[in-house]
Amino acid sequence: xxxxxxxxxxxxxxxxxxxxxxxxxxxxxxxxxxxxxxxxxxxxxxxxxxxxxxxxxxxxxxxxxxxxxxxxxxxxxxxxxxxxxxxxxxxxxxxxxxxxxxxxxxxxx
Amino acid sequence: xxxxxxxxxxxxxxxxxxxxxxxxxxxxxxxxxxxxxxxxxxxxxxxxxxxxxxxxxxxxxxxxxxxxxxxxxxxxxxxxxxxxxxxxxxxxxxxxxxxxxxxxxxxxxxxxxx
Numbered sequence: 183x184x185x186x187x188x189x190x191x192x193x194x195x196x197x198x199x200x201x202x203x204x205x206x207x208x209x210x211x212x213x214x215x216x217x218x219x220x221x222x223x224x225x226x227x228x229x230x231x232x233x234x235x236x237x238x239x240x241x242x243x244x245x246x247x248x249x250x251x252x253x254x255x256x257x258x259x260x261x262x263x264x265x266x267x268x269x270x271x272x273x274x275x276x277x278x279x280x281x282x283x284x285x286x287x288x289x290x291x
Numbered sequence: 292x293x294x295x296x297x298x299x300x301x302x303x304x305x306x307x308x309x310x311x312x313x314x315x316x317x318x319x320x321x322x323x324x325x326x327x328x329x330x331x332x333x334x335x336x337x338x339x340x341x342x343x344x345x346x347x348x349x350x351x352x353x354x355x356x357x358x359x360x361x362x363x364x365x366x367x368x369x370x371x372x373x374x375x376x377x378x379x380x381x382x383x384x385x386x387x388x389x390x391x392x393x394x395x396x397x398x399x400x401x402x403x404x405x
Contacts, residue, residue: 190331215393224382224397269333271333276347278347280336281333283332
């Protein structure tokens with residue numbers, strides 16, 4: 183079964199901030215990815231963390247703690263177009279991506 | 292357009308028929324991946340190529356599934372004797388390798404088996 187977990191669904195308000203958490207368990211680790219996927223479309227790359235800490239990229243930031251097996255994606259100044267599923271995935275020792283089921287983010291005006 | 296392309300975008304077939312999908316990766320990318328995704332789930336790894344060599348194949352992939360990348364460029368995924376459970380979105384992704392190796396996805400082929 184999957185050893186990577188993230189909430190199924192979250193709701194937030196336009197203009198607000200939301201944090202999507204992801205936890206994982208693996209013996210081999212080569213980085214943590216976040217992807218955005220709009221309904222009916224393919225995933226698109228958002229961020230990559232391989233070292234502990236926060237990576238900031240515009241309105242989106244991603245954090246990693248390798249010792250805790252934990253990452254989060256932080257979205258600021260939410261816009262309606264941010265309504266999508268957010269997928270976290272870790273790269274294992276074989277350099278394959280192991281994907282979470284995704285968090286569906288609903289933005290309300 | 293220099294992104295990943297997939298053909299066809301949609302395929303409807305009857306149970307028991309064979310189907311073949313094509314993926315054209317970004318030209319300078321040497322890694323190519325096939326995934327399957329069902330509604331509300333993340334992508335499920337199927338197989339992976341480094342140039343023309345098929346390096347990994349999921350044990351979830353039955354012998355009805357086969358993939359090729361004959362010249363290290365485009366790839367095909369064939370499903371023989373399709374079953375209703377094969378209905379899903381089939382995604383192809385390519386990556387350049389290197390330190391980050393983020394994967395670029397194609398638009399997917401949505402398969403419906405009746």
